Amino acid sequence: MQFWIIQTLNSLALGGLLFLLSAGFSLIFGLMRIANLTHGALFMLGAYIGVTILKFVPNLWLAAVLAGLVVALLGALLERFILRALAGNALGQVLVTLGFAFIIADFCLVMWGGDPIPLPTPEYLRLPLIVAGVPFPSYRLAVIGIAIVTAIALYLLMERTRLGAMIRAGVDDMQMARAVGIPVSKLFTLVFALGTGLAGAGGVIGGPILSAYPGLDADMLPLALIVVILGGVGSLVGAFAGSFIIGFIYTFGTALLPDLAYVILFLPMIVVIAFRPRGLFGRQTA
Amino acid sequence: MKNVAWWIVLAATIALPFAAGDYYINFASQIFIAVIFAASLNLLVGYGGLPSLGHAAYLGVSAYLSAWLYLKFGLDHWILAPVALVATTVMAGLFGLIALRATGLGFLMLTLALSQVLWGTAYRWVAVTEGDNGLRGLTRPAPFGVSLDQPIAFYFFALTVTVMALWLMARFVGSPFGAALKGTRDQPRRMSALGHNVWLIRWITFVYAGFWGAVSGLLFVYYHKYIHPTSLSLASSAEGLIGVIAGGSGTLAGPLIGAAIVMVLKNYVSAYVERWNMLLGFVFVVIVVFMPDGLVPGARRLWARWRSR
Numbered sequence: 001m002q003f004w005i006i007q008t009l010n011s012l013a014l015g016g017l018l019f020l021l022s023a024g025f026s027l028i029f030g031l032m033r034i035a036n037l038t039h040g041a042l043f044m045l046g047a048y049i050g051v052t053i054l055k056f057v058p059n060l061w062l063a064a065v066l067a068g069l070v071v072a073l074l075g076a077l078l079e080r081f082i083l084r085a086l087a088g089n090a091l092g093q094v095l096v097t098l099g100f101a102f103i104i105a106d107f108c109l110v111m112w113g114g115d116p117i118p119l120p121t122p123e124y125l126r127l128p129l130i131v132a133g134v135p136f137p138s139y140r141l142a143v144i145g146i147a148i149v150t151a152i153a154l155y156l157l158m159e160r161t162r163l164g165a166m167i168r169a170g171v172d173d174m175q176m177a178r179a180v181g182i183p184v185s186k187l188f189t190l191v192f193a194l195g196t197g198l199a200g201a202g203g204v205i206g207g208p209i210l211s212a213y214p215g216l217d218a219d220m221l222p223l224a225l226i227v228v229i230l231g232g233v234g235s236l237v238g239a240f241a242g243s244f245i246i247g248f249i250y251t252f253g254t255a256l257l258p259d260l261a262y263v264i265l266f267l268p269m270i271v272v273i274a275f276r277p278r279g280l281f282g283r284q285t286a
Numbered sequence: 287m288k289n290v291a292w293w294i295v296l297a298a299t300i301a302l303p304f305a306a307g308d309y310y311i312n313f314a315s316q317i318f319i320a321v322i323f324a325a326s327l328n329l330l331v332g333y334g335g336l337p338s339l340g341h342a343a344y345l346g347v348s349a350y351l352s353a354w355l356y357l358k359f360g361l362d363h364w365i366l367a368p369v370a371l372v373a374t375t376v377m378a379g380l381f382g383l384i385a386l387r388a389t390g391l392g393f394l395m396l397t398l399a400l401s402q403v404l405w406g407t408a409y410r411w412v413a414v415t416e417g418d419n420g421l422r423g424l425t426r427p428a429p430f431g432v433s434l435d436q437p438i439a440f441y442f443f444a445l446t447v448t449v450m451a452l453w454l455m456a457r458f459v460g461s462p463f464g465a466a467l468k469g470t471r472d473q474p475r476r477m478s479a480l481g482h483n484v485w486l487i488r489w490i491t492f493v494y495a496g497f498w499g500a501v502s503g504l505l506f507v508y509y510h511k512y513i514h515p516t517s518l519s520l521a522s523s524a525e526g527l528i529g530v531i532a533g534g535s536g537t538l539a540g541p542l543i544g545a546a547i548v549m550v551l552k553n554y555v556s557a558y559v560e561r562w563n564m565l566l567g568f569v570f571v572v573i574v575v576f577m578p579d580g581l582v583p584g585a586r587r588l589w590a591r592w593r594s595r
Contacts, residue, residue, distance in 0.1 A: 226403075235394075
């Protein structure tokens with residue numbers, strides 16, 4: 001019983017982290033039509049920046065916000081000065097993000113070394129929460145809470161604000177959005193900063209669970225890709241559902257069949273690609 | 287005129303081992319392997335317009351299969367090689383079914399996700415792959431009783447395979463099928479309207495590219511007598527892709543030159559600066575920003591301009 005509860009919570013916590021990572025990836029892909037391959041590297045960079053900030057400010061949440069802002073700024077610069085120069089060349093843009101992914105990952109190795117650095121769990125979340133005699137790891141509950149709050153905030157932003165309406169217009173039909181006077185280029189920078197910032201903050205929030213280590217980027221990027229393939233690009237609901245599906249499959253795969261956890265990831269991909277090539281929540285329009 | 291350059295390159299590569307030491311012979315053998323890998327990727331990226339970011343899957347799987355079957359059953363290379371090639375090609379066929387549900391960046395993401403799953407499996411499935419330790423204790427084959435353990439013997443073996451591979455791939459893109467493939471790259475809807483089965487043309491190319499990727503994987507594992515999960519990594523796929531793009535995708539000579547440049551950079555520059563991944567990243571950025579169509583088309587453009595003066 002204990003095993004199932006713990007693994008379920010682990011699944012939900014990983015799902016929450018994956019949502020923080022893939023929501024931005026999905027939004028960026030939806031609006032800009034490019035796959036931002038720096039996303040895994042920025043998640044890792046966020047975790048490492050969190051490590052450094054925590055040396056000065058012993059507050060994980062503040063560190064997450066600050067690291068998110070730093071990474072968002074970096075993302076904005078990347079979009080504004082590099083990707084903008086390659087407008088219209090989607091493959092070129094993706095390859096540049098891949099190049100930066102390598103640069104950022106190696107930069108982290110130079111700056112923070114090769115040993116894994118765990119981020120400390122906040123004091124008050126170290127003890128498990130005991131409900132009806134069953135202990136629940138409280139930090140994981142907090143991560144799940146953050147992911148849900150973020151999801152609701154993003155949903156409200158996209159569905160209930162003027163800015164969100166403009167982004168949705170850009171996703172649906174960029175040419176028309178431009179024609180009616182929506183500043184799509186500014187939206188690009190904004191969405192890119194928002195998406196990368198979420199990844200950076202996600203890295204810090206994931207820190208106490210995953211630690212910051214070289215290779216964190218390569219571990220997270222494929223999971224985010226599969227989430228987005230599963231959920232459908234540009235769909236927030238899809239990213240949310242996909243994150244938790246993959247969170248469960250990967251966590252239980254790792255727990256029950258540690259050798260083959262990755263092979264099991266093929267299954268959801270194959271099923272979705274076979275029956276809904278645009279993902280569970282993807283639109284049918286190109 | 288065009289073929290002359292190819293004959294000169296061939297003559298030079300045949301002459302090289304008689305002029306250079308073992309170090310350069312070994313280095314050139316590694317370049318051959320990278321060339322086959324990049325050329326096979328070029329079939330997809332350059333001629334098919336299908337940007338694959340998971341080509342290392344075929345190199346890695348055929349290498350791992352050959353290595354694992356050898357260690358597990360001690361089979362002869364005469365049996366191992368075809369088994370590894372056929373199994374990897376079948377896998378390419380299955381991956382093609384998945385990846386070709388999309389084109390463009392969807393295809394890129396799917397190929398990347400598929401190969402990353404294999405990479406993760408190579409790390410985790412310790413019972414089969416030995417994980418991070420990699421598989422060691424392998425041997426090189428001895429075709430017709432000639433041991434390939436000497437650098438020069440391996441060199442000519444690799445050269446023979448490379449020439450065959452490049453010739454067959456050139457035949458492939460030069461054939462009517464190759465013309466149809468380029469058609470599906472440039473005008474998929476018109477090709478479809480003309481009655482071509484666009485999907486099938488792409489799938490066949492995908493499988494064929496996977497087969498040559500598997501061939502490069504066999505050479506790779508023969509050369510190193512060792513295989514590690516990094517061969518399946520994104521960086522491995524990316525090295526091949528940047529070779530294709532640096533040289534000029536969709537040209538026959540492009541991947542040759544591009545792969546050679548990547549290998550030279552990797553071996554020489556990283557001897558001075560220890561940061562190959564960072565350098566690889568910068569090479570990506572610089573090439574995409576400043577030389578988007580690659581060296582061969584770029585040089586051809588300059589040549590045309592010079593001649594027209």
